[in-house]
Amino acid sequence: MTRPIILDLTADAQGMVALLVALQVPDHVRPVLVLFSGRATQVDVAMAHARDLLRACGLGDVPVRAGCPGALVQTDGVAHDLPPGNDGLGAAHLVQAIRACPQHGATVCCSGPLTTLALALVQAPDVGAHLHGVIFSGGAFHTRGNATTVAERNVAADPEAAATVLAAGVPVTIVPLGCTDRLKADAVWMEQIAPMGANPATLAARVHAELAAARNGGARGGGVDISLAAVAPLLALLGPGIFQGHLAHVDVECMGTHTRGMTVVAHGAGQPNALVLESLSVEAARGILRDLLLLAAK
Secondary structure (H helix, E strand, O other): OOEEEEEEEEOOHHHHHHHHHHOOOOOOEEEEEEEEEOOHHHHHHHHHHHHHHHHHOOOOOOOEEEOOOOOOOOOOOOOOOOOOOOOOOHHHHHHHHHHOOOOOOEEEEEOOOOHHHHHHHHHOHHHHHHEEEEEEEOOOOOOOOOOOOOEOHHHHHOHHHHHHHHOOOOOEEEEOHHHHOOOEEOHHHHHHOHHHHOOOOOHHHHHHHHHHHHHHOOOOOOOOOEEOHHHHHHHHHHOHHHEEEEEEOEEEOOOOOOOOOEEEEOOOOOOOOEEEEEEEOHHHHHHHHHHHHHHHOO
16 A cells, blocks of 8 residues: 655755655655754755656646744744745644544654644644554654753754644654664765766766765765764664654653753653654665665666
């Protein structure tokens, strides 16, 4: 059965990799909406590229939208601009896409902050019944955070949004930092997917070039391994057998000067509200990504 999925992606090379991979398995998943979050200029470029990819795969009817431009609770007092030509109604588009799917049919794979999904669940609580599940990359449980010492970047960007999603009563799978810390695009893996760039005129080559540029931009052209955590939610849907995890009740710290954005397994606090993925077979994950990306290059 082909499952409808909604991709809520970061507007970077890794987000494009996730989209390209999703388009290679039409017998398993079919995108019904693609959202991008991040800086307005980056989102604008990412949306244009995503539309090209979708059209090339015969999915030009799939809407591509900008997600919410800021957190649910604004603390900086700074207005957030939107990409030109976008209405900023990412949550409304998300609600519409979920309602159009069969009951318990749609899965949301989120590689960035959960703001758009949280706002959709607040605005239209009934859409939770239409969701098969939510899989998101975020949180830090047994490792140092990458936003603060205790908080992971996606959750720290909008702790209230993460807390809202976890409290919504929908099936949630969390792919935290400790699970994906070794899932990276290193020199060996980049050499394996080098055939993607053989024909510069193809969209696969364009994705390859963006990924290579992202690696090379970090060390004056020398190449720095970059995280592929953005693809992990999709991998957890396509290949759950390569992951190991446990059910837990997860809380998000929304207060505190030093702990805001911290994700905590609250033992004895209530019924489990999430499947927390603790580990994955990195080589299996890299192999799946490699094979699907090379398939896109054919």
